[in-house]
Amino acid sequence: MQLSSKLLMASVLLVNTFSMNAVFAQNNNIKMVNPLLRKSPLQYQAPMFNLIKDEHFKPAFDFSLKVHDEEIENIANNPAKATFQNTVLALETSGVDLNRATGIFYNLTGSNTNPTLQAIEEEYAPIFSAHSDKMYLNSKLYNRIKSLNLASLKGEDRKLTEYYLQQFELAGANLSTEDKEKMKKINEELASLQTSFSNKLLIARKNGAVLFDNESELDGLSKAELDAAKAKATEAGFPSKYLIGLLNTTQQPLLPSLKNRATREKIFKASWTRAEKSDSGDTRSVLEQLAKLRLQKANLMGKKSFAEWRLQDQMAKNPATAMDLLAKIAKPAVSRAKEEAKEIQKLIDGQQGGFKLEPWDWNFYSEQVRKAKYDLDESEIKPYFEVTTVLEKGVFFAAKQMYGITFKVRTDLPVYHPDVKVYEVFDKDKKSLAIYYLDFYTRDNKSGGAWMNNFVSQSHYLKQKPVIVNVYNFAKPTEGNPSLISFDDVTTMFHEFGHTLHGLFANQQYISLSGTAVPRDYVEFPSQINEHAAMDPMILKNYAIHYKTKQVIPQALINKIKKAETFNKGYEVTELLAAATLDMAWHSIEKESDIKPALQFEKEALEKYGLLVNEVPTRYHTPYFAHIWGGGYSSGYYAYTWSKTLDYNAFDWMQANGGMTRANCERFRKYILSVGNSVDLNKAFKDFIGHEMRIEPYLKNAGLTTK
Secondary structure (H helix, E strand, O other), rough: OOHHHHHHHHHHHHHHHHHHHHHHHHHHHHHHHHHHHOOOHHHHHOOOOOOOHHHHHHHHHHHHHHHHHHHHHHOOOOOOOOOOOHHHHHHOOOHHHHHHHHHHHHHHHHOOOOOOOOHHHHHHHHHHHHHHHHHHHHHHHHHHHOOOOOOOHHHHEEEEEEHHHHHHHHHHOOOOHHHHHHHHHHHHHHHHHHHHHHHHHHHHHOOOOEEOOOHHHHOOOHHHHHHHHHHHHHHHOOOOOOEEEOOOOOOOOOOOOOOOOOOHHHHHHHHHHOOOOOOOOOHHHHHHHHHHHHHHHHHHHOOOHHHHHHHHHHOOOHHHHHHHHHHHHHHHHHHHHHHHHHHHHHHHHHHOOOOOOOHHHHHHHHHHHHHHHHHHHHHHHHHHHHHHHHHHHHHHHHHHHHHHOOEEEEEOOOOOOOOOOOEEEEOOOOOOOEEEEEEEEEOOOOOOOOOEEEOOEEOOOOEOOOEEEEEEEOOOOOOOOEEEHHHHHHHHHHHHHHHHHHHHHHOOOOOHHHHOOOHHHHHHHHEEEEEEEEOOOHHHHOOOOOOOOOOOHHHHHHHHHHOOOOOOOOHHHHHHHHHHHHHHHOOOOOOHHOOOHHHHHHHHHHOOOOEEEOEEEEOOOOOHHHHOOOOOOOOOOOOHEEEEEEHHHHHHHHOOOOOHHHHHHHHHHHHHHHOOOOOOOHHHHHHHOOOOOOOOOHHHHHOOOOO
16 A cells, blocks of 8 residues: 555654654663763762773763764754854863763773773773864864854953864864874874783783792881781782882882892882883883884874974973973983982992992982981881871861861762772862862772872863862781871872862863863973972971871971982982983984884983983883873973973972962962963963073072082
């Protein structure tokens, strides 16, 4: 029987309606059963960690990628004339589910991973890369943004438009169709290789842990440190032995305490060679491929090197400017390090050591030099720094004194690991400001180092308040023992919380300009300024409390710490500059033929820049330089030195104007912490201290000036 045209049309509409309803029902069901695909009902959208399971990530990614693709296509193909609202703002507010799912996922893969998550990470790295390319290489979308009249836009609307224009151009939006396809292929390969590097490095770190048979080999460690090593060995299946795990850096935190030279050498060499053993944790082939592909990417973009391409949106703007700063500091730093080495060698000879100073000796004997010169011993200091006391009576107390913010423990919000603590943060007006997670202790399934992440970023437009996490790698205390940390670790806590302050005080309309979403060579500046609070007399005396006697650190000991502030700075600055220079060397390669085997390339690069100092190894050896091969610091590790120079300039201004007073810190909040990337940051810095960045404050504060 043949239907009339009207009846046929009605039937088609009915079928389509049923079909659309079925799709809607299916999508709604997916969102209801998957906690990653719906807005969390918890305060400030804090993640529903009690509901999130490993099996939720893949369906969440598949669903949210599809939704975001549709959103992007709708924006790009909108028949209406391009406006800020229907193009830039629409782009900025797209991908909500994808951002939520990936934000939670990548914090877990860094802080609490497992084989399932690692497999998902490897599988989706090229998929996410392709998805990003689909957006940033979309000519229709780019042309809509480019057609907007910037002069007609103001404030954050203009800044956001400029931001997206730059991101599209950096990604290759101006490339030909053929070159865009090449770029997509390169980006997919890079994403896979970076994930592979990170996963291999995790294997290398775990396999690099050093096993000892006898307590005598670990002479010099405290009872708590021995108990922790024994517990770690028991957990690994060696109940009668001691296991020392590795942190991400070259030097390891126990080396200053270990009296047995053979033990020190064993641990140092395990650290240095962890990722070059021709096994499943060997990263060399992967990183050499990364260097080659990054050069190809830069060449495709018309740049001579990856660093030249990468630094376009940074404060330094180009590799030459960044290297100039490093070189100006390197010469006096190496000179000072060599003087320090002579002092240590003199001490070794005086003790009839009968050996030449090696990298594994430096921290052990430099501690003795410090004790001799300043009557200061790390073991004398450590008992005053119990980790929770440092946090609550130090870091939190400082934040209250400097900015008026306060903290309240929250036990009702779910966490991703039992060790994680949660706090609610209140502003100076007592209004709730944010939720803050803290993950203190090292685990075999946690990446090395310390960091800050946003689970939820601040945005006035989206009515979002920040949800932030700080992750550390401190040794977990065994039962009955405190978790005592070094003063360097104390500084790390203040540093990472400086990033948190940057996120807490964000005051932007849009996420892409909010808080820590600033150039890499600027983002460390607020965190480094906060380090100075650790030594503020009033703050120090509030948190430096002996864990046994409960006595406040005596003024005499504070005076010793202050007097020794620039001690060993030649070493510290040289190892940092060596790493920064190594990074820049790898990413300044202009010909593929200049990519040599990793170890050879490193040696030649450090020699070239006068930073191959046997006793002072680079802070990160190429095979485990996670920042540049698996993280976001490729050709950007110089940022720590650039930001430190900004920091010393700003700190000198504060010191000249009364110190870290409430008034000065409120000024810092106004000009630096609260502006995100919504203003010209060079101007913001100049407005804060009255002049542009100078190198002299760095040299002076680091004790590198000629006496």
